[in-house]
Amino acid sequence: MSSHDYNRYRVSVSGGELSVGVWEPVAYGPGRVPTVCVIHGITSNHLFFAGLVSALPGVRIIGPDLRGRADSRLLGPPFGMRAHAEDVLTAINAFAEPGPVTLVGHSMGGFVAMTLAGLGAGAEPGAEVADRFRGPVLIDGGLPLPVPDTEGEDDAEAPDDLNDRDLDTDDLIAAVLGPAADRLSMSFGSVEEYLAFFAAHPAFVDGLDTVAAESFVYDLAAKDDHSFQPSTSIEAMQADAADMYTGDAYQSSLAQVMGSRRRQSEVTFLVAERDLVASEPGLYPPDLVDSYRQRWEAMDVVDVPGTNHFDIVLSEAGIDACAEAVMVRLGVADDGALN
Template sequence: MDRTVSHDYREIDVPVDGGSLHVGVWDAPHAGADTPTVLLVHGVTASHLAWPFVVERLPGVRVVAPDLRGRGRSNGIEGAAGMAAHAGDLAAVLDALGIEHTLVVGHSMGAFVSVVFAHLHPERVARLVLVDGGLPLDVPAGLSTDELVAGILGPTAARLSMRFASPAEYLDFWRAHPAFAGAWTPELERYLAYDLVPDGDGAFRPATSYATTADDTVDMNTGTALPDALAGLRHPTRLLTVPRGLQDEPPGLYAPEHLERLLGEYPGVRHERIDGFNHYTIVMSPAGADVVSAVVRQELAAT
């Protein structure tokens, strides 16, 4: 469990097609009818515990963040994933909590899910904040599933097939990760430990399966849900990108030339390049969360 100074944290399970979606809820103390709400949607192999840095910088705001199907404690849901399935799950979460519409913030794959959610359930979304994701990636056509996953996620995908003798061994694996050099925190340790589940043979594995990751990666890059959603984009949308990627490598997920083409194609998207961060630390570090939470507060004020 995680509890921030500014919020009361609880966990709920929401029935969805194929099983139960696990959701973290950070309630603002003394909340009333006018308390704003933000729905946070994590990345492709992450969980709701990617968000505590951002949450603690949003006092007075109710924050809702699910483990997407196939991830975290939602990894037992049966049936296919994909952007539309995730969008349906988000609608079920809002229904369960009695939330009519809300600001939606998505990171990485969560940004793609958020765009599709806004398209399929437009009345539920007030505004969108996309953090290093949500617009098409620059990937060659004709790649096989494995080639596509490896090309986008690299070692992140390979990790899903690894086994670890203990949580401590898993943490040691991540300590050597270039994205978190100088950015290791207790919150990050809790997030990583939460990711582990028993493999049935006395060891541990990441909660997200490779098959689920592959299905989602193919859908968000070659399926019709995302282009259809972007073609019909009507919600105020703000995109934050960073100059370094999943391995802390330049130019990140969106090379400048590719991003310039995208912004020309989708002129309604307001873009900001945030220097000094990689794909992970823009959300999972104190300094990155300072930036993201400030944008969230601005978008809440505009709602």
């Protein structure tokens, strides 16, 4: 028997409707149902978390499709971390009971989660908004990324101030996302052709499991000529890629959350060993991760060996690590209600 009942809904946000998947637990203890909001990456969708959902029995999972993606693909600008955070907040308010919600973000979703976590960080002590969120649990994302090497020089550090850098959005996308960005301009003659594309991807050399395959199929949008294309808006990807580096809302929230030792201690950062094409080092090189350990000593950093940027939320080892991190946050937030 499944651990959750799944349904998909639409909620009104600026410019239209946001699609939201909700997994309700089929069994849970007395009192408030612990709730998690999962936030996907820049070219992904909420179904990418289905494996993690199965590892969280008794927990409500809210998973929006961010604007410009999947079933929310018709939602246009504004894009950027603040716009996504406000959309996610609308989804949380629609489906979560009053009380704390644990934020979980993978890849760009970590930046959205951090932005949302910081929106209430400056509230007056005791204000409900200040304690609305727990975490975030950041899965190979959500902390400042290294500036990509676009001129042949090795630069693995994430500088505190990017205002003096001449960052070209196209260079950022090519260096960080690579084939993931190229895929958005491609057409596919069938669903099977699209799945074959991923089966040949170096990040999925062990094959596509059911969760990955269903997420990729859900991602496809039909065209008038009966072919298919990935649903993510190129405009959304370009705007969001730049905003992850230079967005004021994200930077302000990062400072708010990490500037408080209590809030910092609630952040868990899970790091994949390999990057988007399963090469080493990962998206966050070891030297950079070590610098974050020293800079934010109260933050929990979890290395997840043997995983790449994608299968950290798909493989058994990755799901186990992510689920454990989430359960720890839920235990703190709900006073041991899951024990």
